[in-house]
Amino acid sequence: MRKQRTNWKYIFIVAILAFIVGGVSYWQCKFWPKEEVLVSEIEKPKKIEVTEELVNKIIDKIVPKNYDRETICSFIDDLDNDEFSEIILVFTPTPPTSEAYFTIVVPTNETGNYKKIADFTFGKEDITFFRSTPCVYDTKDLLDIDNDGKKEIILDLGTGGASNEAFGVFKINWNLNKIDWLKLKRKDQIVENTYFLRGGSIMHQEIFEVKDLNSDGVMEIIEKTGEYIGTFEDPEDWKKEESWKWQITVYKWNGSIFDYNEELSTSF
Structure with a gap:
């Protein structure tokens, strides 16, 4: 039987081609970004500098003509920690009124276009009137x-008594x-909107604050009501802690609501 000759020339050419293809693939893997990185960079929204001029452009598109532009409240902050700033806007007809519109938007370009994140309309069931x-x-x-990694909003409600201001706490439902x-x-198990007063007189003080009272990494809501028990002989007495008798109420987050906490309320 005749012995078949090995075609070394053909084998050599195939080996060279395999080396070239393999080398290109290697350098692609080593230096080219993965496809998903390219896609994410394309889809990532442009970061926009939120200036006063841009806020005014958005206000012109959102706020009805019959609303008072001189008293519009705006505030800029990154509320959901995504490195993009949201704009908080609150506006009313000329006060005093029982109406107010509260919205949060994020700018989508420099011309004043925006995406609405969430909104809320105050009515008479919320506040009797806004001064x-x-x-x-x-x-x-x-x-x-x-x-939960996202900020809540403590809003000065623009109402209250003769010597104090009312504040409300609001949560954004991003979904x-x-x-x-x-x-x-409350202590009596009644569920209410989170609404507190700050202020008072020389004989009475109302304070509310939010802080991690027991250093467990979770904030509590603290409501303090103070009655003056000092003398008026020394004008500085009013500033002393011992001149006040405080009633302290602490509310702790239970996973769905802030609940009255007896232990913390009686410990501080």
């Missing part, structure tokens, strides 16, 4: 109170595009 437009004045009033009152269960 000024509800507003956020400071970043300390934007806090992750329920420890349903709604703003809701944060709910709170």
